[in-house]
Amino acid sequence: MTNPDSVSERIQQLRDEIDRHNHLYYVLDDPQIPDSEYDRLLRELQGLEAEHPELITPDSPTQRVGAEPLKAFDQVQHRLPMLSLDNAFSEDEFAAFERRVQERLGIDGEILFCAEPKLDGLAVSLRYEAGVLVQAATRGDGSQGEDVTHNVRTIPSVPLRLLGKGWPGILEVRGEVFMPKAGFLRFNETARRLGEKEFVNPRNAAAGSLRQLDPKITATRPLDMFCYGFGEIEGGNLADSHSASIVMLKQWGLRISPELRTLSGLKQCAEYFEQIAGRRDALEYDIDGVVYKVDRLADQEKLGFVARSPRWAIARKFPAQEELTRVESIEFQVGRTGAITPVARLEPVFVGGVTVSNATLHNMDEVAKKDVRVGDTVFVRRAGDVIPEVVRVLPERRETNAQPVQLPTTCPECGSDVIKPEGEAVARCSGGLYCSAQRKEAIKHFASRRAMDIEGLGDKLVEMIVDNGMVSDLADIYSLSHAQIAGLERMGDKSAENLIQALEKSKHTTLARFLYALGIREVGEVTAAALADHFRDLKAIMQAQVLDFIQVAGIKGIGRATADAIAEYFSENQNVAVDGELQEWLAGLGIRGLNSKIAQRIAARYATQEEFYQALQSDAMCYVNRSLIEGIGPVMAEHIVAFFHQTHNLEVIQKLLDAGIHWDEVATPAIETQTLAGKSFVITGTLSRPRSEFKEDLQALGAKVVGSVSKKTDYLLAGSDAGSKLAKAQQLGITILDEEGLKQLLVELE
Numbered sequence: 001m002t003n004p005d006s007v008s009e010r011i012q013q014l015r016d017e018i019d020r021h022n023h024l025y026y027v028l029d030d031p032q033i034p035d036s037e038y039d040r041l042l043r044e045l046q047g048l049e050a051e052h053p054e055l056i057t058p059d060s061p062t063q064r065v066g067a068e069p070l071k072a073f074d075q076v077q078h079r080l081p082m083l084s085l086d087n088a089f090s091e092d093e094f095a096a097f098e099r100r101v102q103e104r105l106g107i108d109g110e111i112l113f114c115a116e117p118k119l120d121g122l123a124v125s126l127r128y129e130a131g132v133l134v135q136a137a138t139r140g141d142g143s144q145g146e147d148v149t150h151n152v153r154t155i156p157s158v159p160l161r162l163l164g165k166g167w168p169g170i171l172e173v174r175g176e177v178f179m180p181k182a183g184f185l186r187f188n189e190t191a192r193r194l195g196e197k198e199f200v201n202p203r204n205a206a207a208g209s210l211r212q213l214d215p216k217i218t219a220t221r222p223l224d225m226f227c228y229g230f231g232e233i234e235g236g237n238l239a240d241s242h243s244a245s246i247v248m249l250k251q252w253g254l255r256i257s258p259e260l261r262t263l264s265g266l267k268q269c270a271e272y273f274e275q276i277a278g279r280r281d282a283l284e285y286d287i288d289g290v291v292y293k294v295d296r297l298a299d300q301e302k303l304g305f306v307a308r309s310p311r312w313a314i315a316r317k318f319p320a321q322e323e324l325t326r327v328e329s330i331e332f333q334v335g336r337t338g339a340i341t342p343v344a345r346l347e348p349v350f351v352g353g354v355t356v357s358n359a360t361l362h363n364m365d366e367v368a369k370k371d372v373r374v375g376d377t378v379f380v381r382r383a384g385d386v387i388p389e390v391v392r393v394l395p396e397r398r399e400t401n402a403q404p405v406q407l408p409t410t411c412p413e414c415g416s417d418v419i420k421p422e423g424e425a426v427a428r429c430s431g432g433l434y435c436s437a438q439r440k441e442a443i444k445h446f447a448s449r450r451a452m453d454i455e456g457l458g459d460k461l462v463e464m465i466v467d468n469g470m471v472s473d474l475a476d477i478y479s480l481s482h483a484q485i486a487g488l489e490r491m492g493d494k495s496a497e498n499l500i501q502a503l504e505k506s507k508h509t510t511l512a513r514f515l516y517a518l519g520i521r522e523v524g525e526v527t528a529a530a531l532a533d534h535f536r537d538l539k540a541i542m543q544a545q546v547l548d549f550i551q552v553a554g555i556k557g558i559g560r561a562t563a564d565a566i567a568e569y570f571s572e573n574q575n576v577a578v579d580g581e582l583q584e585w586l587a588g589l590g591i592r593g594l595n596s597k598i599a600q601r602i603a604a605r606y607a608t609q610e611e612f613y614q615a616l617q618s619d620a621m622c623y624v625n626r627s628l629i630e631g632i633g634p635v636m637a638e639h640i641v642a643f644f645h646q647t648h649n650l651e652v653i654q655k656l657l658d659a660g661i662h663w664d665e666v667a668t669p670a671i672e673t674q675t676l677a678g679k680s681f682v683i684t685g686t687l688s689r690p691r692s693e694f695k696e697d698l699q700a701l702g703a704k705v706v707g708s709v710s711k712k713t714d715y716l717l718a719g720s721d722a723g724s725k726l727a728k729a730q731q732l733g734i735t736i737l738d739e740e741g742l743k744q745l746l747v748e749l750e
């Protein structure tokens with residue numbers, strides 16, 4: 001392609017094509033070509049631009065990351081101020097806002113609002129001139145912000161050129177840059193691994209990422225942007241309503257909130273608020289309320305603004321999720337497996353709609369990292385239904401004599417020694433079921449719905465029977481008499497009778513449930529089911545050794561690359577005779593990865609030259625450490641084996657079996673009778689019931705439910721707000737089902 005016209009035509013074609021696929025992928029969540037195809041287009045464009053640098057333009061998709069880091073941020077004067085929002089903290093305050101709007105507009109009836117969640121990110125203004133992104137600025141003080149163009153250009157969902165037609169010659173768009181929760185967790189995980197600074201929350205992560213002088217760093221951060229408003233508009237018009245204008249932004253390639261709705265009157269606004277609040281935790285990004293805007297632009301103009309806030313918009317905020325309070329004491333709780341968890345007792349504080357007086361400190365490493373001490377003023381966070389946690393300390397408010405917290409040397413419940421193995425974060429009570437705290441937790445777990453499902457044996461009752469010395473191990477619950485139970489506080493004949501019946505009913509269970517109920521460390525429901533499926537028999541599991549779970553072979557330190565290098569050397573130098581000691585000889589051959597330590601291990605394993613050559617032929621040197629049962633790695637295998645080696649556990653199991661616990665033989669999966677046998681499912685998004693319930697149902701029909709989408713996935717069950725998994729499934733052409741689709745599939749397969 002030497003003709004300059006055809007080169008520039010091809011470059012333009014490629015840019016259009018790449019922009020279109022970027023938009024499909026990042027804005028519409030609807031990728032239509034595989035990554036490999038996208039990469040091919042990008043590489044072709046990069047190649048042509050490298051040959052013809054004179055044809056490179058700043059809006060080319062190859063130019064997202066600028067070359068040089070900045071020295072400092074320039075200031076940007078906003079042509080129209082970037083407004084902030086007034087807040088309403090209750091339905092009454094929102095109603096008062098609506099009344100004010102009605103009065104000012106002289107309207108009696110309901111007002112039409114455009115509503116969407118309020119993202120907890122960073123407000124940014126984008127300026128497009130002739131459809132090309134020329135500037136991006138932070139809000140700053142509303143009049144003047146910082147020029148972050150170089151960083152915003154790296155956000156894949158922000159178009160460098162607008163798509164379609166009809167955009168005003170000058171279009172300023174306002175919106176929120178944010179870091180999705182999953183990206184934030186991934187980022188922090190990597191930072192932790194590398195010993196680098198972690199961010200406290202996704203908002204700080206987004207702000208910190210945008211304030212990088214080097215756009216190459218920002219480009220590695222998973223940022224996104226939803227657009228929700230306008231600044232200067234010239235040389236063109238928007239629609240008559242806010243909602244329709246925002247939809248135009250979507251047509252021009254900008255990302256808008258998928259939750260955007262128009263609502264009429266207080267009732268619909270309140271319902272929307274409740275609906276979003278209920279889904280808050282399931283959304284892929286942090287939000288802190290709902291924004292309502294009068295939808296008619298002519299009405300917005302009439303209402304105008306006061307100070308820096310428009311009279312036509314309000315943010316109804318969720319109750320605060322982070323508050324300041326004081327640590328009154330730090331205590332240690334003992335869990336089911338003896339894990340000792342430090343807990344901060346707090347001066348009660350209202351956070352996220354509830355009063356919080358305890359917050360977990362997770363473990364001693366966490367206490368040391370956050371340096372939490374008694375008397376400290378701390379930020380407490382409550383996110384959804386998660387246990388409240390101490391986020392950080394305000395060191396400037398620390399009392400001078402505050403002492404660091406020490407791990408107790410003995411269990412606060414039973415006085416047994418506390419053990420904290422080197423390198424492990426968790427300290428444990430060594431008392432086992434002698435420790436009443438562990439006994440209580442073990443029984444609560446055993447009785448829980450997903451384990452033995454003993455209806456009526458709730459936490460309070462378990463505490464009473466343990467505190468009254470009525471059970472010394474799990475199995476004793478099956479020996480409780482009617483009189484013993486009826487004699488307990490707030491228990492009568494009827495409830496005792498019900499509990500006895502529930503205990504009786506629970507005796508017929510499944511091997512998987514029984515294994516889960518035993519509370520073996522690290523063995524959750526899925527592992528218990530995998531164990532039952534693999535071994536089919538309790539005795540076999542009890543007698544299993546680590547090598548029944550894990551295949552270990554070869555020589556530690558010899559990975560695939562070294563094994564291949566050794567094999568390659570000997571295939572090129574066939575049957576060379578060993579010269580001198582095997583170890584020294586091997587180490588001296590100069591094979592990549594084969595150092596003297598590895599050579600020593602090889603020599604220790606193979607006594608003769610012949611054995612060594614045989615191992616080479618069979619590729620037996622390459623180290624393998626493979627799970628034979630899905631999800632069970634070496635650590636878990638050791639926990640399982642150790643559990644069944646403890647005499648006490650064996651005695652309890654025998655007592656439970658003697659009490660009559662039984663299950664039907666684990667059948668060989670009757671593939672042909674199970675509707676979904678052999679089918680692999682991934683579940684994503686918000687469904688009408690918890691995902692775990694769908695998972696159970698699908699598994700009961702023989703399906704395998706896995707966590708991530710791959711070529712092997714047969715179906716993706718997708719609820720609302722499905723994100724990257726949906727995108728990937730679409731990309732791979734996997735069948736996507738909603739709940740209705742799943743029902744139909746089951747009818748068809750029946």
Ligand code: 5U1
Pocket residue numbers: 083084085116117118119123174176228229230291310313
């Ligand atoms: N979702 C949304 N967030 N937010 C923030 N809309 C919205 N509108 C805002 C702000 C500051 O201001 C409008 C006045 C454009």
